[in-house]
Amino acid sequence: MPAALLDIPPAPPVRQQLPAAQRPLRRLTPLDRTVLRTYVLTRAGLLVTAYCVARLFPVGGPDVKRARPLLSVWQQWDWAHYRTIAEYGYFHGDANSEAFFPGFPLVLRAVHVVVPDWTLAGLLISFVSGGVAVLALARIAGGLVGGRAVLLLLLSPCAVFLAAGYTESLFLALALPAWLAARRGNWALAGLLTAGATTVxxxxxxxxxxxxVQFLVTHAPSRPWRRLPWLTLPAVPVLAYTAYLHARTGDWMAWKHAQERGWYRTFHWPWEAWATTWNAAFDGNYATGYALACQAELVATLLGLGLLARLLRGRRWAEATYVALTLWALGTSYWYTSVPRATLLWWPLWAGLAAWTLRSQRATYVCLCVLAPLSTLYAVAFLSGRWAG
Structure with a gap:
């Protein structure tokens, strides 16, 4: 006799028990999975690019019969500082090493315990951190905008630095979840994550x-003043590092002075920095590759100023504060340095571009046709040892 005629409820379906390693995947939304697929595919593309660069630009000239090791193309510029600090600590023959905050070298040293190759350890840190960062960016922007923002970030000109053993991915993996936590009112978590970001x-x-600023513009009745002290926590790592440098050098401003000695980050008014960078870009006194890099610095600065104006117009005071302070710090040196790389950290830029492209198919074509070639160009420049900002 059918069970329904006896009013017997059907037996509940038997849940298939997932292996422990697969359970976290159940928490991923369809957007998360799309974002992670995009992330993995772009990492694979960069790996192919690195493979080709190792063979197109061998050490010793074009007639060399053996390509250099694949990992060697990632050992460029600042990577040497991070590895030296992780392996030997500060003040061991690496000039001006104190200009680099200790967060990334500390993580690198920890990962090296289980990954013996230093370069591979650095790449692994950036790979895992980048995955966390793109998930957080997608959730900050939300919906279709979030997925598109991640795509544009991963195709941005300086995206190679998200894969290299540099600090950008690790910083974003802490900063973006911190911002997301603050938007959800979890100020304790925001303070803890930002404290991690300040070590990097x-x-x-x-x-x-x-x-x-975000705390202060929160609607007054819901502003949890008792949680405000959590936002003082990020100052602790900076004060600790400053105290450490003072104990070793007797200089409370050792970090700043190392920046000045190594990278000409002495204070100059913004118009002076612009003029110096403009001259380096166009007066013909520098190598063409460096002049091109200076031109990119100028374009990135203009892009940042446009973003700042847009944020102020939209009364997005907190994001405007973040971008404005970044522009001030980078725009008041002897000349501009690493402004294109800083665009990776401007999450409102990628969210804004994503929203624009979703409103206009023409904007989508423009962004993709401009960003993708520039991304490849920067990747080849960096992986072949040329200055890429």
């Missing part, structure tokens, strides 16, 4: 300022 880059302090 000075930009963490700019994020603190933005979070304070």
């Amino acid at each position: 880059r000075i930009s963490g302090l700019f994020l603190v300022a933005a979070l304070l």
Whole structure:
């Protein structure tokens, strides 16, 4: 006799028990999975690019019969500083090493315990951190905009630095979840994550300022004043590092002075920095590759100013604070350095471009046709040892 005639409820379906390793995947939304697929595919593309660069630009000239090792193309510029600090600590023959915050070298040293190759350990840190960062960016922007923002970030000109053993991915993996936590009112978590971000880059302090503004513009009745002290926590790593440098050098401003000695980051008014960078870009006194890099610095600065104006017009005071402080820090040196790389850390830029492209198919074509070639160009330049900002 059918069970329905006896009013017997059907037996509940038997849930298939997932292996423990697969259970976290159940928490991923369809958007998360799309974002991670995009992330993995773009990492694979960069790996192919690195493979080709190792063979197109061998050490010793074009007639060399053996390509250099694949990992060697990732050992460029600042990577040498991070590895030296991780392996030997500060003040061991690496000039001006104190200009680099200790967060990334500390993580690198920890990962090296289980991954013996230093370069591979650095790449692994950036790979995992980048995955966390793109998930957070997608959730900050939300919906279709979030997925498109991730795509544009991963195709951006300086996206190679998200894959290299540099600080950008690790910083974003802490800063973007911190921002997401603040938007959800979890100020304790925001403070803890931002404290981690300040161990990685000075930009963490700019994020603190933005979070304070975000706290203050929160609707007054829901503003949890008792949680405000959590936003002082990010100052602790900076003060600790400053105290450490003072104990070793007797200089409370050792970090700043190392920046000045190694990278000409002495204070100059913005118009002076612009003029110096403009001259380096166009007066013909520098190598063509460096002049091109200076031109990119100027374009990135204009892009940042446009973004800042847009944020101020939209009364998005917190994000505007973050971008403004970044522009001030980078735009008041002897000349501009690493402004294109800084665009990777401007999440409102990628969210804004994503929203624009979703409103206009023409904008989508423009962005993809411009960003993708520039991304490849920067990747080849960096992986072949040329200056790429």
